[in-house]
Amino acid sequence: MGIEPLPAGTLLRQWRQRRRMSQMALALEAEISQRHLSCLESGRAMPSRAMVLRLAEPLGLPLRERNALLAAAGFAPVYRERPWQAPDLASARQAMERILHGHMPHPALAVDRHWTLLAANAAIGVLIGAVAPPLLRPPVNVLRLSLHPEGLADRILNYAEWRAHLLARLGHEARSSADPVLMRLLEELKAYPPPPQARGARPVPVEEAGIAVPLRLASAAGPLSFLSTTTVFGTAVDVTLAEVTIEAFFPAEEATASAMARLAATG
Known part of the structure; x- marks a missing residue:
């Protein structure tokens, strides 16, 4: 049995905590309300594609992890991953x-x-x-x-x-x-x-x-x-x-x- 992928909100919260940012700090950086961020992390609201990318920036997510967060939110990856010899x-x-x-x-x-x-x-x-x-x-x-x-x-x-x-x-x-x-x-x-x-x-x-x-x-x-x-x-x-x-x-x-x-x- 495969491992269930984490919901977008859970991933978002984990990355915020990994970066040692409070909800308020991330909300200010992303220019959204803390209440909206709380709803996204809890799963009460789903982020749009633009919101995922907007939050990924102040979190400093690598491109690979931005794609993973997009996938968790139901969107196709934005960044291509070509073989090194491509x-x-x-x-x-x-x-x-x-x-x-x-x-x-x-x-x-x-x-x-x-x-x-x-x-x-x-x-x-x-x-x-x-x-x-x-x-x-x-x-x-x-x-x-x-x-x-x-x-x-x-x-x-x-x-x-x-x-x-x-x-x-x-x-x-x-x-x-x-x-x-x-x-x-x-x-x-x-x-x-x-x-x-x-x-x-x-x-x-x-x-x-x-x-x-x-x-x-x-x-x-x-x-x-x-x-x-x-x-x-x-x-x-x-x-x-x-x-x-x-x-x-x-x-x-x-x-x-x-x-x-x-x-x-x-x-």
Whole structure:
């Protein structure tokens, strides 16, 4: 027996509570009366298509969840979800490839909403060179690759700090999206044992940290230190495209920049 879909009002209330907004706050943001919002959440009234989209905006719902709320209210999805390799997304894929290639000689990669690897540039080899082959079989999960005992874990010099950063970010994404796949991934990553060099280590307190959490990595070229940036397609109206993230790693110090340049020249 399948699980009964939740009514639109219940979904709306859950998202409002997840965003820690009162009925009054959401009603003010959406420019409707609190009484009307209460009727929508209780099921005494059904939202129009326009009202669903109006309420989704101040709630900051991802496109996928806007479609789900529309469906719960009895309307067809507004936002299309094309396969990543669809012809309509060719220009987006080309833009992504330009970003990845243009970031050489430093690592950059693209992932979907579940942190599944979509593409990467050649410099990613410095990160995954010594990873156990099973972790590199598609679909490759980048977060699993980072913290798995047979992944990057034993090469990450600031493992406790990097782990805390990744878990905090994933936890925020899981709570914000209510995505069960991300929630399961979070629990999986939390259960991984630390590598020997990190046992007993604690993350650096925020007040003692620098400007950002670096990824410090042991490599054949010596210790490497990177800062990461995140890029998204800001005007996406396709569900798949809206969920693509490009992670680019920049050298955090001159020694890393020089090492990456040497690796590119000899590679």
